[in-house]
Amino acid sequence: MADETPAGTAPAPGPAIPPALTDAPGYQVRRLHQAYLALWAREVDPTLTGPQFAVLTAVRAAPGRDQRSMATAVALDTSTMADVARRLETRGLLVRHTAAADGRRKLLYLTEAGERALRAARGRLDLLDDRLLAPYGTERRAELIRLLTSLADHWEGLNEESAP
Template identity: 65%
Template sequence: MADETPEKTTTKDPAPAGPSPAASTAPTAPDVLTTAPGYQVRRLYQAYLAVWSRHVGQTLTGPQFAVLTTVRAHPGRDQSSLASAVALDTSTMADLARRLENRGLLERRTTASDGRRKLLHLTPEGERALREAEGRARALDDRLLARHAPGGRERLLHELTSLADEWERLGTDF
């Protein structure tokens, strides 16, 4: 007669209760990132995009708002010079202006002397969309700067502008 030993059954160890120690703490950015100014600027910009989208961007994105605001301040100026004024490269500006034109918010007129040169003008619908977004944009600015006293806001904006100007110059030096 054959040996009749019962088969061994293997059981898996039960899963530990609760999350694993590694899963219980979210990873954090290493110091090499958190001490880098570009990393912090990108974080600020990502956060700004998120709050803009929630509080202002039902009609216009931040870049669209900037373009329409600048066109209103300088109607009939060429697309390239306006791109520089709002810190966009010319190809991004061309695409953005085309999309605004397709939505009926902006009119691009070709000059008689140079068929490639586009002069930008707000349409009545563009003016309406801009007016609608302006109040929400100003309220967002106030909320973003709420922890700073008026003098502190001025200093902060001056410092941010100074950094942006300096970093733009650095970008052309390399």
């Protein structure tokens, strides 16, 4: 189909976003998330995902903890955690050892390659975080993080209240 825009004119702007969306916190959170994912892939690591980074960070902080407690620490459900840990293990960034006392528990440890990948990604993430929060001074950044943390805690609590 031929372009029906007359030569020398700009295409019509897209539809306006309805206030019912722009006023909705979930809509704004989704916009932030979409933008963050694109920036992460371009500026931090195109193959290491945010959840994988979170798992590596948690494992570095507490090596040898079991997979289930790590899932809680990084806000992943246990099936997603198992998949993330398997992918990291396949890439050689993480090793999982079966616990001696309970063969169902998997204990997680970083490999040297995982340590290097985490260190490299952390440096690029620090630069991205600075860009993301550039509109805010130091004090406002701290307040924004406190507000976001409080909101996330509240939303998670609401989810737990409504769980069967």
